[in-house]
Amino acid sequence: MRQIRSVFPRYxxxxxxxxxxxxxxxxxxxxxxxxxxxPRSDNKHTMKAIVYDAPRKFExxxxxxxxxxxxxxxxxxxxxxxxxxDLHLHEGDFGPRFPxxxxxxxxxxxxxxxxxxxxxxxxxxxxxxTTMACGKCFYCQRGDFLxxxxxxxxxxxxxxxxxxxxxxxxxxVFPIEKLSVRESVMVEPTACAVxxxxxxxxxxxxxxxxxxxxxxx
Numbered sequence: 001m002r003q004i005r006s007v008f009p010r011y012x013x014x015x016x017x018x019x020x021x022x023x024x025x026x027x028x029x030x031x032x033x034x035x036x037x038x039p040r041s042d043n044k045h046t047m048k049a050i051v052y053d054a055p056r057k058f059e060x061x062x063x064x065x066x067x068x069x070x071x072x073x074x075x076x077x078x079x080x081x082x083x084x085x086d087l088h089l090h091e092g093d094f095g096p097r098f099p100x101x102x103x104x105x106x107x108x109x110x111x112x113x114x115x116x117x118x119x120x121x122x123x124x125x126x127x128x129x130t131t132m133a134c135g136k137c138f139y140c141q142r143g144d145f146l147x148x149x150x151x152x153x154x155x156x157x158x159x160x161x162x163x164x165x166x167x168x169x170x171x172x173v174f175p176i177e178k179l180s181v182r183e184s185v186m187v188e189p190t191a192c193a194v195x196x197x198x199x200x201x202x203x204x205x206x207x208x209x210x211x212x213x214x215x216x217x
Contacts, residue, residue: 049163052100055092063101066159066167073120073170074112075128079185080161081105089156096156103161104130104154107176107184117170125179127187128172130154 047065052058068074080103089096096102107127110120120126133140133148140148154160154168176184 047164049101049159050103052089052096052098052102054098055096056090058090063163065165068112068114068167070114070116071170072114072167073110073117073126073173075106075108075126075166075168075173076111077103077106077108077161077164077166078125079107079181081185081189083189085156094156097158100156101159101161101163102155103163103166104156105185105188106161106166107179107181107187108161108166110173111165114170120170120173120175124175125177125184126173126175127184128154128168128174129191130160130172130188132158132169132172 043062045065046062048060049063050058050060051063066074083105085094085104086102088094089100089102107125110122110124110126113120113122130153131146132152132154133145134150135145137149139145145151152158154166155162160166176187179187
């Protein structure tokens with residue numbers, strides 16, 4: 001049975017769907033999107049994807065399957081989560097770069113490897129970190145990658161997983177062999193929660209110097 005959720009507020013209101021649901025399709029079956037259900041592209045060079053050309057203006061269409069670079073992999077998407085961020089992107093919030101395919105919570109299967117990729121293999125189930133730091137700016141050089149001056153996000157500035165395939169930089173990819181599809185689609189939101197808790201835990205240990213503010217309890 002396919003579990004269907006929508007990024008579209010009208011559908012969510014009618015069906016009572018909350019952000020944080022997920023859309024799932026069989027690895028070899030058609031991608032299911034509400035009333036936009038269509039068969040998988042018969043052209044081996046194209047795929048189905050949701051493409052936003054502007055806020056609130058989207059289409060379920062055929063697009064070219066991404067061509068990977070030597071340091072990238074191609075992932076066949078098995079499922080993807082619908083995040084509150086995606087609802088903001090629908091309205092044009094968070095600085096999306098159009099045209100855009102959203103989707104940043106996803107597992108899938110590696111179907112193609114770039115010539116420089118090591119440590120991964122075809123047929124492997126995987127997901128990826130969705131923040132892409134440049135690795136060259138001042139903040140990246142000191143290890144503060146989330147402060148990167150050129151930070152891009154998959155599904156926000158870079159095309160995401162609301163499609164049959166997504167290309168990913170191999171250094172962002174990691175295997176998820178022991179997790180089910182239902183579990184692995186929650187890797188990214190779980191990582192956000194863990195990071196938040198770790199940040200709060202560190203804040204409790206901060207001590208301010210005299211005259212600079214009160215000490216944390």
